[in-house]
Amino acid sequence: MRRTTPPLGRGLGALLATATAAVGLAATPAAATPAASGQAVQPGQACTAADLGTRHPVIKTTEVTPTITHFKGWYVTQGSTGSHTVTTSTQTTISVSVGLNGTVQGSFAAEALGSVGASLGLNVQVNYSSTSSESNSVSWNFFEPGYYGLYKGTKKVTGTYSSLNCNRIQQGDGSWALKWTEGPDSGSYTTYTALEEGAVRCEDKVPTNSIMAKAQGLLDCGSPAATTKHPAGPVPSPKADQAKRDADNATTAAKAAKAAKNMKAPQAAKPAPRATLDCQPGAYKIDVPGKPLNWSAPLLANDGIRLRESNFFSAHLDNWRLCNVTEHNGVIEASLWNWGNGGCATIPANIANQEQAYLTTATCGEDDLQRFYIFRDVPGSTKIGLQNKYTGSMMGHDRYADGELIRQYSSGRHDGTGTYTLSGV
Secondary structure, eight states, X not given: OOXXXXXXOOOGGGXXXXXXXXXXXXXXXXXXXXXXXXXXXXXXXXXXXXXXXXXXEXXXXXXXXXXXXXXXXXXXXXXXXXXXXXXXXEOOOOBOEETXXXXXXXXXXXXXXXXXXXXHTOOBOOSOXXXXXXXXXXXXXXXXXXXXXXXXXXXXXXXXXXEEXXXXXXXXXSOEEEEEEEEEEEEEEEEEBOOEEEEEETTOOOOTTSHHHHHXXXXXXXXXXXXXXXXXXXXXXXXXXXXXXXXXXXXXXXXXXXXXXXXXXXXXXXXXBOSOOOBOSOOEEEEOTTSSEEEEOOSSTTOOOXXXXXXXXXXXXXXXXEEEEEEETTEEEEEEEETTTOOEEEOXXXXXXXXXXXXXXXXXXXXXXXXXXXXXXXXXXXXXXXXXXXXXXXXXXXXXXXXXXXXXXXXXXXXXXXXXXXXXX
């Protein structure tokens, strides 16, 4: 996809601009029409305020690698031709993952993998699955004697993605418009095509860079195993054994890295405290547009941020300040400090990889779980969408009701319930 780089947006002061600041707002050009229903969103297309709390994937890189998941060297004698079922050994294991998740959760992951398959013309796995759960038996009809490699294999597909978010951009004539632009969030994915199985010999002519060629490379062609006669049945393959050891070592290293990351997760729940927070002077309510309910911080540590109606007893739990604010390409990044309980909005570390994990507050610290990207409507409007920096998910609520938790949704709430207003107090 062609990347569209938007001009730099105005600062935070423009967020709550008066109506007079909207005088020059021009309608978006006719060419920048919103994507039709079912059509993939493209950078530069128009979006609406209801899209501020949503995102879509854009695939940046793809790499397709033939991978053998099961293998067995097998010798067929003149008297043992015909149909046989051979139990192979697991060679390597891969599973589907997108971003932080070891599994595929949420609509963003499914949409990302769907985009990968469409771009490559391949049918890739979208629902979470692992090659380790597959049967390791291969049934094959051998017509000729010889040295065979029986295999199961797949095309492993890996790459990186970023997200398209709805945000305001300033156009060449100075007016503002809402468009889909590439946001700051990015990550990696792994998936694979359906497993194929077969048998291949050293002397077979096979397509290069194919699954069959990968399997043929595990045969010890030219070795005594391939050139001398053997009893019918399994034949050791040092190449396949070494490839398995390499795959096992890589898997062990990946598990160790994941375990180390998980060890840090409890520490992330109690992040290193900041000596000071550089907060903007104004305080805000994060409202549901046109309705009385707004974000209210919890009084109890094990509770979450909920929709509440402001009243005399709110005790500033519905007042938020933007702290340690930065801005890049028109997107604000900030910590949300609550005036009432003194904590910062965060996703709990132990459930951060879960779809619909709830939002709460914790001691303010140096932690990406406490950082949020804020996507804004055109000047003159206070509507915003919020995205957690660490998880990449958008903030929203399942239904409009007093006491409803604010949660994260991987691709946001496409019914508009992820769009809020940042109203000055």
